Amino acid sequence: MRSPAPAPHSCPTRSTALRREIMSSSLSFLMEAHDGLSARIVEEAGFRGIWASGLTTSAALGLRDSNEASWTQVLDQLEYMADATSLPILVDGDTGHGNFNNVRRFVRKLGERSLAGVCIEDKLFPKTNSFIGEGQALADIEEFCGRIKAGKDSQVNDDFVLVARVEALIAGLGMAEALRRAEAYHRAGADAILIHSKRADAGEILAFARAWGNRAPLVIVPTMYYATPTPVYREAGISTVIWANHLLRSAIVAMRETAAQIAEDESLIRVEGRVASVQEVFRLVGNAELEQAERRYLPARPSAAAVVIAASGGDLGVLTADRPKCMVDIRGRPLLGSLVNTLRESGVRDITVVRGYRKEAVRIDGVRMVDNDRHAETGELWSLACARDAIRGETVIAYGDVLFRRHILDGLLASEADIALAVDSLGAAPRTATTPRDLVAADRRFSGSYLDDAPAHLRRIAPDIASAELCGEWMGLLRVSARGAGWLREELAAMDAEGLIETADLPMLLTRLAARHPVRVLYFAGHWLDVDTLGDLAEARNLG
Missing domain, CATH: 3.90.550.10 (Spore Coat Polysaccharide Biosynthesis Protein SpsA; Chain A)
Structure with a gap:
């Protein structure tokens, strides 16, 4: 069963706010942001938390989602985001940027910059985006459990949230392997489990949720199975839904249309009224x-x-x-x-x-x-x-x-x-x-x-x-x-x-x-x- 939410503090931190969202019995939502401006837009839209996407942060820098941006470059972007908003931010930490030693340093630096939590995935460094290719190699379970323990031992705030992302379904290793890994990561100290899928329907996610039995909060990223009605997630006992990359994707469409219009017209007259002042x-x-x-x-x-x-x-x-x-x-x-x-x-x-x-x-x-x-x-x-x-x-x-x-x-x-x-x-x-x-x-x-x-x-x-x-x-x-x-x-x-x-x-x-x-x-x-x-x-x- 889920752990009870922490008692209110006189001066709650952002980590406390994120932990309450993750542990809440009601469905929570995190919206993607990739820089300070998008983080502020997420807050104005009324979301209660932010997903600092590794894909969109890299893409905004013109880089691939393959750890081409160093962890210090990522940290710089995250610091701008934390300064721009009061919302808690869950950081897409990829694989933790290396082994246990990289993870503990990364987690410590995140805490020092008021980032509320991190999600690390059980893949090898450098990572490959989950939606590219087939049969990606995963980390050894015990080695990845060591990364989780190192992260929890290094957090500077007791409420800092560490989410373990299970890639077994993505890698085609089946439901039993996904459950085995999730249970190991939970025992190692992960506060929540993110189960990932690239299927066009939510079937295997819902099957995992039933088998998991709410042993720890369950986080999902429905980028591929976007047509699934949200009430289905509530009925399945999902803790948190991450809208993972849609601000950057919408910005790309808008920027492309604006650039093409200006290039065609050699004038601003047809775009000025359609863009932000x-x-x-x-x-x-x-x-x-x-x-x-x-x-x-x-x-x-x-x-x-x-x-x-x-x-x-x-x-x-x-x-x-x-x-x-x-x-x-x-x-x-x-x-x-x-x-x-x-x-x-x-x-x-x-x-x-x-x-x-x-x-x-x-x-x-x-x-x-x-x-x-x-x-x-x-x-x-x-x-x-x-x-x-x-x-x-x-x-x-x-x-x-x-x-x-x-x-x-x-x-x-x-x-x-x-x-x-x-x-x-x-x-x-x-x-x-x-x-x-x-x-x-x-x-x-x-x-x-x-x-x-x-x-x-x-x-x-x-x-x-x-x-x-x-x-x-x-x-x-x-x-x-x-x-x-x-x-x-x-x-x-x-x-x-x-x-x-x-x-x-x-x-x-x-x-x-x-x-x-x-x-x-x-x-x-x-x-x-x-x-x-x-x-x-x-x-x-x-x-x-």
Whole structure:
């Protein structure tokens, strides 16, 4: 009969959690993972344990399941997996990577890395995958029992689980030999028995379970007899089912389809909406935790605020009939939501949005709203003036219909200039435009070398810059320091006094500032988008 599950501990280990699964009277399931990312996906799916497959770990490294990956390489992968999840992990230990001496060292190292258990199989080192060939040679029973005893003697945690995998049915040695080996391994100290089969039906597995009589927990891997209904395993008294390799196999199909599509199209347009977003990758690998740690451990600096100008309606046909352009959907999120998300990822939390056209449709959680109720008769500068009280310390100012990669914003925030503009050096190249472009003339062009960090300063921004002085296109994104914010407010006041503030735009403001103060131009090469047309909207889905 099965041993009783251990009594609860005040601080249970992962080995304790795995032992409870294996010893439980109800059927348990372990899902395959082969690296840290897949381990995290298994946990999010709701499984209570992980099978660290030898086949898929090797295949993910581009190696065969024949001990081509050394045990130390395997251990490295396992450590990443243990760090990525709180679930208990049962390690596919192949043959134990050698004799009793290799087994005891391997088991000790697994325990030191919080791996919950190991399964070793009664084959010879180096192993061959069970589904390759016929009549594979098995280990001598007594020698394999020595490996089991060495593993149990070397575990660093009393609850560490050692599963002995019986390959007699795979090798064609028959039911009697399988039972004889299982009984010997159980007496040698194995906590559970894994009985393996490569038949397309579960007949011999169920026959083994009946003959075994629940003398110790029974673990199965129904890769070949996958059509067997799961209630059959419950009725047979099976302890644990291992879904052994399906995450890697599904990933291969998805990667192959994506690669073929991109190769055929020479474009990302047909795959971008079908794959996980970059933000989802960031979430899975724990970027949010790193940001929290940075706030705790790095020297504090005043965080920047942001003002986003989004009062105009835009013209995207029926899409902007009941909402402003900034609220048009980009892959399940409004354009403005994507912009706000980029700001937050760079640590900008205090965000003010100036809204106007269809203002009731402009809603983003955690964002302060300021209304320009004269949006139909005023311009950008009036909208900015509506939020002038939010421009006190370091502030990012952006149009509400632009998207940009985070490295552009991070570059602005890292600048020591009091006023810094993000300028696309590629904007100096001729292109067709249906709307006016904010072209830039500066005292110095981008040289084309990212090693060239000599400063460039703004001369003016206008839609009619001559090619002889054209240096790029302003992205609709700038940052001011606390001192720069003071200069900006002074210029707003001056333009108000001159009667210009109602109709002027930001390029005029920045050109006037450049005449009085240094306005730094930071050159970037693409990776941004001003959404003005339906074509821009389609492209935004690849950038948002």
